Amino acid sequence: MSQVSILVFDIFGTVVDWHGSIVRELSAAHPQVDADAFARAWREGYQPAMQRVRSGERAWTRIDELHRGILDEILPRFGLDHLDEDQRARLNRVWHRLDPWPDSVPGLTRLKARFTLCSLSNGNIGLLTNMAKRAGLPWDCVLSAEVFRAYKPDPRVYLGAAEVFDLPPAEVMMVAAHQDDLAAARACGLATAYIERPLEFGAAHVKDVSPDPANTRHARDLLDLAEQLGC
Structure with missing residues (x-):
């Protein structure tokens, strides 16, 4: 860890609670809808949509679209097919309004005292900036797949983050709540830290957060990671 100076973060699920945020907003606006099922259905389309871009079937397209x-x-x-254009556009921007996990802002603030903090998300730059402004996420830099025109787990994203700071990959640590993201980062030479988010998909769908010994660190949350890293 002595050589790591940059921490790059997955966002959806790791830093912000996408499921809970969507459930809360949808329940308030449309109480008749199964908000839990809706949130999960929306997220289930995420990887297939990005894969169409990765495969070249679709030209580069931002996450908002x-x-x-x-x-x-x-x-x-x-x-909800009766929703008009304004209603659909507002609902779509719920991804800009996701709430942070309770430990995220204090944990990031502690980590920032020692490390440079940077988002490294498939979310687009506008989305990540709006989210950070609203939630008080103290990034030093907002990086997105949009910068590299490639979606994780494409190596261009992980290696691109290191290149932005003119550092070898070993001096960058990927922080995420998803083992596949970390495995791809590790394959590019980055250090990795897994963050447990057992409730990422809601209390009715508790996620396995078992440790993977291949990761450099395994932490309960971002405050625990800060403690482990001496912040």
Whole structure:
């Protein structure tokens, strides 16, 4: 760890509670809808949509547009196909309004005292900036797949983050709540830290957060990671 100076973070699920945020907003606006099922259905379309971009089937497309396409597909399933354009556009921007996990802001603030902190998300730059402004996320730099025109786990994203700071990959640590993200980062030479987020998909769908010994660190949350890293 002595050589690591940059921490780059996955965002959805790791730093912010996408499921809980969508459930709360949808429940308030449309109480008749199964908000838990809606949130999970929206997220289930995320990887297939990005894969169409990765494969070249679709030209580079920002996450905001991919989210909107998935939203339009699932609205009829939940009896919301009557929503007009303004309502759909506002609902789609819920991804800009996701709430941080309770430990995120204090944990990041402690980590920032020793490390440079940077987002490294598939979310687009506008989305990540709006989210950070609203939630008080103290990034030193906002990096996105949009910068590299490639979606994780494409190596261009992880290696690109190191290149931005003119550092070898070993001096960058990927922090995420998803083992596949960390495995891809590790394959590019980055250090890795796993953050347990057992409730990422809601209390009814508790996630396995078992340690993977291949990771450099395993932490309960971002405050625990800060403690482990001497912050």
